[in-house]
Amino acid sequence: MTVKLHAITFDCVDPQALAQFWSRVLGQDVDPSDSPGIATIGMGQSSPFYVFQKLDGLPAGRNRAHPDFATSDYEAECTRLLGVGASVVAEVKENGIRFTTFTDPEGNTFDLADE
Incomplete structure (x- = not known):
């Protein structure tokens, strides 16, 4: 038996607002x-598809799982993500890999890698 990724679910305060952010991303x-x-x-x-569900009493701190995205137009995509409301947490270059860790408007982290 095998499994496949079905959905990525974000627990959040405002599902509609967070879904709008991710729809732009x-x-x-x-x-x-x-x-x-x-x-x-x-x-x-x-x-997978994306689910945003309202959850009262969200725990503080970094989410334990996060999506990673990749692009061949790294600089332009970083600029675009900032323009739709993402914030930069860290810019990393290690072992020949370059990526930026961002947060969405509710603080969920995600990475964008340079292909």
Whole structure:
């Protein structure tokens, strides 16, 4: 038996606002939803899709898992991510790899690597 990545879920305070941020990052629309506590991107279209769920009492500190993205236009994409509301945590160059760690508007970390 095997498993595959089904969804990446973000626990958050404001699912709609966070989904809007990630829709700009990913270049995909937020899915229509009747639930104010859940927002999704790409549900039923691809796997993985993205889920943003309202959770009261979020723990403080760095998230323990995070998505990594890669691009062939690293500088332009870093600038674009800053323009849609991401913040830089760290810029790293090690072992021939260059990446930037960002946070989204609720503090969730994600990395962008230079292909």
